[in-house]
Amino acid sequence: MAEHNYSLAELLIVASAEAWRGDGEIMATGIGPLPRIGASLAKASFSPLIQTTDSETWYTSEPVPPGKRLAEPELEGMANYDRVFSTLWSGKRHAMVGPVQIDRYGQANISVIGDHKKPKSAMLGARGFPGNSISHPNSFFFPSHNKRAFVAGEVDFVCMAGYNPARYMDGKPPAGLDLRIIVTNLCVMDFGGPDHAIRIKSLHPGVTFEEVQENTDFPIARPEGEIPVTPAPTAEQLALLAELDPNGVRHTVLKDNPPGDRSAAA
Amino acid sequence: MTMATLDKRMTADEIIGQLSDGMTIGIGGWATRRKPMALVRAILRSKLKDLTVVAYGGPDVGMLAAAGKIRKLVFAFVTLDHYPLEPHFRAGRQAGAFEVMELDEGMFHWGLRAAAMKLPFLPTRVGIGTDIINQPGFKFVKSPYEDGETLVAMPALKLDVALIHAHRSDERGNILTLSADPFFDELMVRAADKAFVSVEKIVTTAELDMAVNGRFNLVERSQITGVSEIPFGAHPTSASPDYHLDLKHIKTYVDSAASPEAWSDYRGRFIDIGQDDYAAAVGGAEAIMALPKAIY
Numbered sequence: 001m002a003e004h005n006y007s008l009a010e011l012l013i014v015a016s017a018e019a020w021r022g023d024g025e026i027m028a029t030g031i032g033p034l035p036r037i038g039a040s041l042a043k044a045s046f047s048p049l050i051q052t053t054d055s056e057t058w059y060t061s062e063p064v065p066p067g068k069r070l071a072e073p074e075l076e077g078m079a080n081y082d083r084v085f086s087t088l089w090s091g092k093r094h095a096m097v098g099p100v101q102i103d104r105y106g107q108a109n110i111s112v113i114g115d116h117k118k119p120k121s122a123m124l125g126a127r128g129f130p131g132n133s134i135s136h137p138n139s140f141f142f143p144s145h146n147k148r149a150f151v152a153g154e155v156d157f158v159c160m161a162g163y164n165p166a167r168y169m170d171g172k173p174p175a176g177l178d179l180r181i182i183v184t185n186l187c188v189m190d191f192g193g194p195d196h197a198i199r200i201k202s203l204h205p206g207v208t209f210e211e212v213q214e215n216t217d218f219p220i221a222r223p224e225g226e227i228p229v230t231p232a233p234t235a236e237q238l239a240l241l242a243e244l245d246p247n248g249v250r251h252t253v254l255k256d257n258p259p260g261d262r263s264a265a266a
Numbered sequence: 267m268t269m270a271t272l273d274k275r276m277t278a279d280e281i282i283g284q285l286s287d288g289m290t291i292g293i294g295g296w297a298t299r300r301k302p303m304a305l306v307r308a309i310l311r312s313k314l315k316d317l318t319v320v321a322y323g324g325p326d327v328g329m330l331a332a333a334g335k336i337r338k339l340v341f342a343f344v345t346l347d348h349y350p351l352e353p354h355f356r357a358g359r360q361a362g363a364f365e366v367m368e369l370d371e372g373m374f375h376w377g378l379r380a381a382a383m384k385l386p387f388l389p390t391r392v393g394i395g396t397d398i399i400n401q402p403g404f405k406f407v408k409s410p411y412e413d414g415e416t417l418v419a420m421p422a423l424k425l426d427v428a429l430i431h432a433h434r435s436d437e438r439g440n441i442l443t444l445s446a447d448p449f450f451d452e453l454m455v456r457a458a459d460k461a462f463v464s465v466e467k468i469v470t471t472a473e474l475d476m477a478v479n480g481r482f483n484l485v486e487r488s489q490i491t492g493v494s495e496i497p498f499g500a501h502p503t504s505a506s507p508d509y510h511l512d513l514k515h516i517k518t519y520v521d522s523a524a525s526p527e528a529w530s531d532y533r534g535r536f537i538d539i540g541q542d543d544y545a546a547a548v549g550g551a552e553a554i555m556a557l558p559k560a561i562y
Binding site for chain 2: 054055056057058067068069078080081082085088089107111112116117118119120121122123124125126127128129130131133134135157158159160161162164167168169170173174175176177
């Protein structure tokens, strides 16, 4: 149907942008180039009220492109770290983050692989994940959907709280816990299964449910009826992406910049 | 005028001379931004050991780890931003070389704030549902109000010493932090028994122009024990607006983790030479002043 070509990266950006659809005046944070361009796309099209930053200290009037800046952005407000904590604790933020591991509860890890005292691999540390996870909506981005990322049991070190009753305080989920969507190179998922189980929302063109399940080390919930295909970027969206990412960073993120529709590539 | 005799100027070595083995030391800045690196390098040249280091970590933590100075690290992350994984920190962690207390970034600030307010703890929800609160040292508190909610009692992060980097100071320790983001340096200072500040330039009190710059004066001088004029004292991290991150040097530093020989070479070239020859060793003052603004 779509007569234009698009890359997988562009498909993922458009799918990521959907995370912020319907969001009003909140801080939108996309960590990593594709979620970040996704937030830019949301702001430049269907969610104009969201606020994005220069990824350092300031809110900007327009989304700032990743990479080289063609012009100094117009600054519209202060986003220093003290302010960011106040904002996120208020709940007025929606972040899309890229953890290393996630489990069936939506618990996520960027701290260590292996034992916390003497890890096999030490990564960043928990950063702001614990506070983010119980304070405001969060979505996820995984460029490689596999069993090393979508793990059995629990993640090695729970940095982000999830829908895991065994870890609830006072028998209730944390009030601000609100996990939205997971965008991967294979599909989009949400937490709409039984007891917030991770559920397929749409499959990218040419991907099957079985392929997603084979690459996930816990059972994925299936929606009723036929699973939708992730919508291809429209010509308007592709034109907008060229403006929002003039340096073409989106073409360099995924190895060999594969096409968005596998069947078209065959 | 007694004020005229209030002179807090010190050398870096005099500052480090005030520290002792086993102390808990807070280091200001954030990852690759406004780290008191000259003071950190001075610690590396000293015999200090068994330190508990409390930091929003960058190369400061990495260097201290590489030199075996850390007994315990209190952190939420250690990163070089553009090189997300700090190689020396990783190596230390993976060798089990030091104990850790891992926190959320906001909890970390809450712990400093508790110490600054001389409270034993501050309540928070942050940490609930995660492995952070399963580490030793965390207790809980029940709200005494009708909600009865169980909260995490984030313990005060009490510091013996805070080391921060600022842009300007007078001799009395009236400091200006001119960058757009002050991070949590104020709380670091207030959480500590003694605070020492390296500054780009010591000027007269009149030159601080407090009427204009007051909001950059993070903390009153009564909290500041000593100030040391160390131009480029934050390099290779940024001290914008004075100068920006030296990404090339960060790369050189990252490469120093490739082998013990590479680290020893880095130490010889940039740390053991002392601060007086440091600027020349990293390319000279003009090159530092010409560094482009880093893009995050």
